[in-house]
Amino acid sequence: MSHFSAVLCGFYGMKNLGDELLLQGMIDLFASVGVGRDRLAVLSGDPDHTSRTYGVRSVSRWSPKDIWELCRSSQSLVLGGGGLFQDSTSVRSVSYYSGVMALARMAGCVTWVYGNSLGPLSSFAGRSMARLALKGVRSLALRDRSSMALANRLGLKAVMCPDPVTALSLERAYGDRVLVNLRPWDGRLEIEAARAIGGYLSSRSLTAVGVAMAPEDRDLMEGLVGKGLLDLEDIVLPDGANHPVWRSGGFSVGMRLHFNVLSSLSGIPGVAVPYDPKVRDYGSSVGYGVLGHGGTIEPSGPDFSWLESCKEMSGEVFRSCWKDVIKP
Structure with a gap:
């Protein structure tokens, strides 16, 4: 064996x-x-x-x-x-x-x-x-x-x-901060998104915090703050899904798939910035707004019934796959 x-x-x-x-x-x-x-x-x-x-x-x-x-x-x-x-x-x-x-x-x-x-x-x-x-x-x-x-x-x-991360259970957010995630990509999309987010925050006098899912996200957002494209009160690099930054959110806007997943699991309305089809697919499925070329930010969602169905489906599909794997 x-x-x-x-x-x-x-x-x-x-x-x-x-x-x-x-x-x-x-x-x-x-x-x-x-x-x-x-x-x-x-x-x-x-x-x-x-x-x-x-x-x-x-x-x-x-x-x-x-x-x-x-x-x-x-x-x-x-x-x-x-x-x-x-x-x-x-x-x-x-x-x-x-x-x-x-x-x-x-x-x-x-x-x-x-x-x-x-x-x-x-x-x-x-x-x-x-x-x-x-x-x-x-x-x-x-x-x-x-x-x-x-x-x-x-x-x-x-x-x-479903994505395996959708099976996690998170505490509901209760804050009013805007959570922002940008990642390095093609040198254009992240700049366009930063300008759209920066303009939105400025026009509404909102407080925002950068959420880096990887060190390169932090470096990028620090550079955008330095260039005056974003005004972030802080940039955090969470060590897990239970980091308090998620509970402080009022709405979120970001590029990384799992930033959007964790935001939605925390009950935070959001906007997905699709650098990849997987981000667009998740954003539209969970009921998030999707930032297009026009730069319009319209937070919406999340669809809690869809998220609950993801948890159920994740276990069912995994069990079925595992049975196929272990069969003689």
């Missing part, structure tokens, strides 16, 4: 709060099917931190030898959440995750995907590698409509599931 039920692979241990929440969500989902932390292992950019924080075995995501040895003692390898198969900046992400999945299969692991986005895949190389890697999975569960449509075009059979 394999020592581990699953090796979890994602952008874990890379100082991005969204990906850390995905890992926590995946661990919780495994617990719901009776798989404890002692039966899970994680590929991480910071194995020591991951092991201490989550109580799981962890090895370096950059060590083929360690990955091979871990997969040799595991029943499966799962890509657990995130936008892993995309080539927006280069094909490196697709190459890495395709390579890990190939190595896992050679080691005897069943490979599967849960809660991921698929795409954008604009290059022939990216599409080819993704199609080849994903054709061999036992189960493919994607988290948004755009990903499902791309899977169909690539000839891949997939089911839709």
Whole structure:
């Protein structure tokens, strides 16, 4: 019998709060099917931190030898959440995750995907590698409509599931601060969004705080404040979903997917700034306003009934996928 039920692979241990929440969500989902932390292992950019924080075995995501040895003692390898198969900046992400999945299969692991986005895949190389890697999975569960449509075009059979982070439970917000999240992107969208947000805040004399989901978000927003494009009273880098900044929110406007997820789970009306189809899909699904080229900010939502259905659906789809993975 394999020592581990699953090796979890994602952008874990890379100082991005969204990906850390995905890992926590995946661990919780495994617990719901009776798989404890002692039966899970994680590929991480910071194995020591991951092991201490989550109580799981962890090895370096950059060590083929360690990955091979871990997969040799595991029943499966799962890509657990995130936008892993995309080539927006280069094909490196697709190459890495395709390579890990190939190595896992050679080691005897069943490979599967849960809660991921698929795409954008604009290059022939990216599409080819993704199609080849994903054709061999036992189960493919994607988290948004755009990903499902791309899977169909690539000839891949997939089911839709909620993002794993939507299964978390957060305290309701009670504050009146505007929560702002901007991330580095193409050098244009984040500037346009900053100008729109800055104008909105100034016209209404509102107090805003920057919420950085990763260190590069903080650096960007500090630069925007320095240029006079944004007026933020503070910029915080939360260490988890229970950070008090979420409870202080009155409404939110931001780019990162999981910034919008946490804001909506906290009951905060919001505006999504879509740098990627997954953000637009989530924003429209949860009832958030979506910042367009006109720069109009109109907070709305969240749809609590939709969020509750996500929690229920997340457990149901995960159980179904897990049954497919462990079947002989």
